[in-house]
Amino acid sequence: MTLHVAVALTGSSFDASRWVDQIRRADEAGIDFATFDDTFGRSGPDAVLVASRVAPLTRSIGLVPVATTTRTEPFHLSTALATLDHVSHGRAGWQVRISADPAEAELLGRRAPLGVDDLISEAADAVEVVRRLWDSWQDDAIIKDVPTGRYIDRDRLHYIDFTGEHFTVKGPSIVPRPPQGQPVIAALAHAAQIWDRLDVDVYFTTPSDVDSAATIVRQIRAHGRTDKLVFADLVVFLAGDQETAIRRRAATTSDAAVFAGTPEQLAGLIAGWEPSGISGIRLRPGDDEHDLTAITRDLIPLLRERGLFTPSAEPDLRTRLGLPAAVNRYEGAARA
Amino acid sequence: MPKQIILAAHFPGVNNTTVWSDPRAGSQIDFGSFEYLARTAERGLFDFFFLAEGLRLREQRGLIHDLDVVGRPDTLTVLTALAAVTTHLGLAGTLNATYHEPYELARQLATLDHLSGGRAAWNVVTSPGAFFGENFRRGGFLDHADRYVRAGEFIQAARTLWDSDGGDFHIQSSQFDIKGRFGVPRSPQGHPVILQAGDSDGGRELAARHSDAIFSRHHQLADAQEFYRDVKGRLASYGRLPDSLKIIPGVSYVLGDSDADAQEKAHHIRRQQVSPQTAILLLEQLWNRDLSAYDPEGPLPSADPLLDEDETIVKGRAGMYPDRLKTAAEWRARAEAKNLSIRDLIIEVTGRQNFIGTASSVAASLNEYVQTDACDGFILVPHLTPAGLDDFVDQVVPLLQERGVFRTSYEATTLRGNLGLA
Numbered sequence: 001m002t003l004h005v006a007v008a009l010t011g012s013s014f015d016a017s018r019w020v021d022q023i024r025r026a027d028e029a030g031i032d033f034a035t036f037d038d039t040f041g042r043s044g045p046d047a048v049l050v051a052s053r054v055a056p057l058t059r060s061i062g063l064v065p066v067a068t069t070t071r072t073e074p075f076h077l078s079t080a081l082a083t084l085d086h087v088s089h090g091r092a093g094w095q096v097r098i099s100a101d102p103a104e105a106e107l108l109g110r111r112a113p114l115g116v117d118d119l120i121s122e123a124a125d126a127v128e129v130v131r132r133l134w135d136s137w138q139d140d141a142i143i144k145d146v147p148t149g150r151y152i153d154r155d156r157l158h159y160i161d162f163t164g165e166h167f168t169v170k171g172p173s174i175v176p177r178p179p180q181g182q183p184v185i186a187a188l189a190h191a192a193q194i195w196d197r198l199d200v201d202v203y204f205t206t207p208s209d210v211d212s213a214a215t216i217v218r219q220i221r222a223h224g225r226t227d228k229l230v231f232a233d234l235v236v237f238l239a240g241d242q243e244t245a246i247r248r249r250a251a252t253t254s255d256a257a258v259f260a261g262t263p264e265q266l267a268g269l270i271a272g273w274e275p276s277g278i279s280g281i282r283l284r285p286g287d288d289e290h291d292l293t294a295i296t297r298d299l300i301p302l303l304r305e306r307g308l309f310t311p312s313a314e315p316d317l318r319t320r321l322g323l324p325a326a327v328n329r330y331e332g333a334a335r336a
Numbered sequence: 337m338p339k340q341i342i343l344a345a346h347f348p349g350v351n352n353t354t355v356w357s358d359p360r361a362g363s364q365i366d367f368g369s370f371e372y373l374a375r376t377a378e379r380g381l382f383d384f385f386f387l388a389e390g391l392r393l394r395e396q397r398g399l400i401h402d403l404d405v406v407g408r409p410d411t412l413t414v415l416t417a418l419a420a421v422t423t424h425l426g427l428a429g430t431l432n433a434t435y436h437e438p439y440e441l442a443r444q445l446a447t448l449d450h451l452s453g454g455r456a457a458w459n460v461v462t463s464p465g466a467f468f469g470e471n472f473r474r475g476g477f478l479d480h481a482d483r484y485v486r487a488g489e490f491i492q493a494a495r496t497l498w499d500s501d502g503g504d505f506h507i508q509s510s511q512f513d514i515k516g517r518f519g520v521p522r523s524p525q526g527h528p529v530i531l532q533a534g535d536s537d538g539g540r541e542l543a544a545r546h547s548d549a550i551f552s553r554h555h556q557l558a559d560a561q562e563f564y565r566d567v568k569g570r571l572a573s574y575g576r577l578p579d580s581l582k583i584i585p586g587v588s589y590v591l592g593d594s595d596a597d598a599q600e601k602a603h604h605i606r607r608q609q610v611s612p613q614t615a616i617l618l619l620e621q622l623w624n625r626d627l628s629a630y631d632p633e634g635p636l637p638s639a640d641p642l643l644d645e646d647e648t649i650v651k652g653r654a655g656m657y658p659d660r661l662k663t664a665a666e667w668r669a670r671a672e673a674k675n676l677s678i679r680d681l682i683i684e685v686t687g688r689q690n691f692i693g694t695a696s697s698v699a700a701s702l703n704e705y706v707q708t709d710a711c712d713g714f715i716l717v718p719h720l721t722p723a724g725l726d727d728f729v730d731q732v733v734p735l736l737q738e739r740g741v742f743r744t745s746y747e748a749t750t751l752r753g754n755l756g757l758a
Contacts, residue, residue, distance in 0.1 A: 014447070014450035014451070014520070014521065014523075015450075016419070016420075016450070016451045016452075016453070019451075020420075040439065040440070040443070040519070041516070041517075041519065042519050043502055043517075043519045043520070043521070044519060045447040045450060045451065045520070046443055046444045046447040048413065049412060049413065049416040049444060049447045049448060049451060050447070050451070052413045052414075052416040052417045053416050053417065053419055053420055053451045054420070055417055055420070056367065056371070056417050056420040056421050057420050071437075072440065073435065073436075073472055073473060075391075075471045075472060076410070076435075076436075079390075079409070079410040080410040080412070080413045082409075082410070083409040083410040083413035083414060084413055086365055086366065086367055086409060087367045087409075087413060087414065087417040089367075103516055104516075106514060106515050106516050107439045107514060107515075107516040108437055108439055108440065108514065109437070109439070109512060109513050109514035137407065142406075142407070144356055144357065146357045148613070149357075149403050149611040149612065149613035149614060150402045150403060150613075151356050151402060151403060151404060151405055151406055152400070152402045152406045152407075153402070154399060154400040154402045157393070157400055157406075166473070167472075167473045168470070168475075169470075169471055169472075170392070170470035170471055171471065172393060172400070174390035174391070174392065174393060174407060174408055175365070175407060175408070175409055175410065176365045176407045
């Protein structure tokens with residue numbers, strides 16, 4: 001069984017060439033996708049726009065920016081991500097995030113902060129709205145029928161008429177259906193409340209070892225999420241010798257397990273985690289520049305030699321990850 | 337040295353200017369179309385590329401309007417992707433001050449400015465009314481009277497954030513109460529270029545106070561000169577020099593081998609733009625009633641337009657007819673005098689191309705507008721996606737260069753630098 005391999009980039013650079021260089025190296029190594037970290041409160045660029053900036057200059061790698069559902073407009077999220085999918089020819093994804101930070105609430109203003117439980121239900125509603133808007137145009141909506149003068153068949157466009165506790169959204173989208181139909185949605189899921197309530201395709205989880213990875217996979221499957229991909233997150237500090245790597249790690253702590261060692265040792269660790277039933281590994285480079293280089297140059301060839309990873313030839317992210325083709329919920333539905 | 341002409345390329349939009357029925361018309365959503373037009377504009381040394389924003393699909397008679405191009409991408413996402421395939425071209429987009437918030441939008445625009453090396457521009461618009469609001473959290477919260485208040489406060493808030501250089505800010509105004517630390521260091525332009533399109537007294541005042549450029553609708557020479565004088569005259573009271581605000585009307589053009597050839601092409605394009613079905617819909621926009629039973633090749637309705645401005649037949653489009661009865665009387669008189677059908681009349685009275693002729697005569701007319709202070713340049717609106725500006729870049733740009741009124745290489749790497757703005 002081979003694993004999927006992703007990298008989590010947390011860089012705060014505003015230098016486009018630096019981003020392009022990093023993503024190109026990951027692309028050339030055959031890495032399945034990169035996530036782009038973001039919060040409103042950090043110093044750093046907007047992640048959706050970074051993903052869009054590198055899209056025309058890369059070929060195969062999935063581009064999965066973080067975007068926050070707290071205080072943002074689900075309509076804008078949906079159209080931006082659909083557009084990223086158009087711009088990248090089907091390589092877009094979205095890592096959903098909520099913001100419980102009161103300082104971030106003050107940046108955006110206007111609304112009283114919500115508790116975490118409400119933030120998750122709001123995120124679940126946002127995911128639902130985003131997904132419905134992606135489906136609100138059927139694939140064949142544009143007909144360009146000169147005899148009747150019609151550019152679209154409006155029966156193939158659909159109002160989504162979403163009403164929830166936090167917002168209502170009428171629809172349809174302004175963006176024709178994205179190439180993947182449904183770009184890939186992911187979320188960091190430390191607890192059952194996330195995998196129970198968010199309709200996402202990929203869970204990023206944080207096992208401490210192979211046993212906890214197996215337990216997490218079992219729990220998620222027991223919650224009925226049998227068709228979801230489960231990635232294990234791993235922070236990595238790599239060096240040619242273990243001592244240097246450990247020195248680089250210093251006192252780093254993380255929600256995920258922290259690895260320090262050689263690429264050979266990391267390949268061995270990943271081989272050890274593979275039987276837990278995880279779908280893939282998301283590597284969080286301790287340093288975006290140094291460790292990403294070690295991953296693409298040293299680790300990936302080792303994983304390929306050991307049969308743990310095979311770069312996919314598929315051009316769109318859903319297919320790369322083995323997700324089923326997205327069925328449009330409005331296909332065959334009544335007119336808008 | 338004569339005044340230098342500003343040129344911008346408008347990506348064909350969701351209205352009947354854009355001809356989709358022509359066999360040469362390409363995709364309105366594939367990135368390749370955006371890339372093609374942007375590369376063409378950059379080949380022609382244009383100042384910037386312009387992309388409008390969509391917040392809801394237009395409706396007519398309560399149904400999604402299906403006769404024009406429908407659908408478009410998210411503005412910022414496409415502009416940022418275009419930064420990857422261009423090097424000097426400015427990247428301008430409409431972003432609505434009603435349905436965005438300052439921290440998020442200022443951050444996105446500053447990100448675009450960084451990731452493009454200083455080429456970002458923002459066309460500030462506001463949308464009152466509940467129609468667009470049905471897609472957003474706050475609904476139609478903004479009163480019509482407050483639209484320039486919000487726009488002005490939004491621009492000031494964005495400038496405060498950009499000026500903070502990644503530092504602390506606290507903004508309190510009638511529309512906003514936000515504070516904290518802005519997560520973006522000063523971008524190459526400092527402030528992305530601000531465009532504004534309003535034409536009312538409040539819109540002109542807002543532009544005179546805050547904007548770097550106006551996307552105007554004044555096309556007739558005398559009318560455009562009057563607008564130019566009026567707006568530039570407002571600058572002094574804000575301590576600004578006339579050159580600090582550029583006036584750039586959106587215009588269309590048709591080139592031919594001779595003037596007669598160009599006129600014939602223009603008429604053909606007008607017939608493509610006004611299909612029989614579109615003729616009826618455009619007539620309904622003035623009449624404000626359902627005219628679907630009328631024959632587009634027949635005479636105008638005998639009944640007068642409905643004057644209920646709260647319940648208009650077309651939704652999602654700015655009001656175009658301040659005096660419906662007067663305009664209807666003019667249209668009737670014209671149709672009777674020349675024996676025109678509904679479609680023929682609509683072809684005559686709506687959206688005629690502004691500059692029609694040989695490359696040489698179009699270049700001369702464009703230059704006359706700029707040198708006689710009718711404007712500082714043009715946002716060209718082609719009717720075909722994506723190759724609609726090929727002929728202009730190949731034929732007209734060299735003539736403007738020969739006249740010494742258009743650059744032969746980019747002066748600067750930032751949009752501000754190329755526009756000659758501080």
